[in-house]
Amino acid sequence: MSSIHGSARPRPVWSFPEYEPVGIDLGSRAAVAVCDRNQDTGPDADDALLDRLGVTAGSRLVDLACGTGSLVVQAARRGAEAHGVDVSAEMLAFAEARARRHGVAPRWHRAGFLDYAHRAGPADVVTTKSALHQLPGFWKQQALRDTAALLRPGGTFYLYDIVFSFAPDAADTHLQRWIDTAERPEGEGFTHAEYHCRRR
Ligand SMILES: C[S@@+](CC[C@H](N)C(=O)[O-])C[C@H]1O[C@@H](n2cnc3c(N)ncnc32)[C@H](O)[C@@H]1O
Structure with missing residues (x-):
């Protein structure tokens, strides 16, 4: 049974269309597998980042635009309460299968930067990698404002993207x-x- 939650809150019709594919349409299993391979990440790189961010057992981490979920799965493997959020159902299906292979059950949410409804407690760490550029300037600002609201006071936000x-x-x-x-x-x-x- 799928553990992917529909965690999106309603948005006005004029809101940025987050679910319309930007660039390569990742709506196929084959495209997602290629993306996972090209993303050039893996348990060692993920562990190095999680160490740097202080993610340990019991930490709550939210990865926005988690893609194929390798960081989320690695966080769950060290006992964190890990949440992966992405607009792509195919990406989340791939991520969920990865988690199952590793015997962990992070929480997967089909939602975007702008409509993710976080129903858990405040996060210790929020990450987002290689994805915020998908939003135009004004919407980036809105996304960053919403992201700040996910964090506990003094929590850590990690952003990796093109500059x-x-x-x-x-x-x-x-x-x-x-x-x-x-x-x-x-x-x-x-x-x-x-x-x-x-x-x-
Ligand atoms: C290049 S991938 C990066 C995936 C992952 N963060 C990584 O570093 O491997 C970009 C991801 O952003 C997701 N995405 C695009 N627009 C989004 C949005 N508005 N909200 C959430 N996810 C989004 C895509 O579905 C895709 O999984």
Whole structure:
């Protein structure tokens, strides 16, 4: 039986459409498996991050846009109360299967940055990796405000995402150079085709 909860609160129709795919449509099992492989994470990297954030048995961690759930599963394996939140049902199904393989049962929530209804106590740690860029500027601000409300006083927020350091006028050149150098051969990371299908 699935343990993925529908944890979204109603939002006005004019709210940002979080459930419409941005870039690659991750609505297929195959695409999710590729994403998991390319995400270049794993138990060692997750443990290093969890150590750094002070996540131990009994900590409450919320990972927003958890994707295939490796950080959440690793937190649960050390006894934390771990919550993984993502808009993608396929991502959550993959994450849930990963948890089952490791004999842990984190709480999975199908929800977005903007509509996640947190029904547990305040979190000690909130993380989000490689995802906040999906929201335009105003909505990022709203998401960060809502994220702060999840934390206990003195809790820790960890954000990992893309930061561009070039002037706006140089965007075309820099973005093209970045894509040209970031693409990898099939099986070793995101490919040329994957970078070039991100525009919709
Ligand atoms: C590049 S993946 C990163 C996954 C994971 N955080 C990691 O580091 O492996 C981006 C994730 O963000 C999710 N996502 C996109 N927009 C979202 C939103 N508005 N709210 C929550 N999750 C979102 C996608 O479904 C996807 O799982």
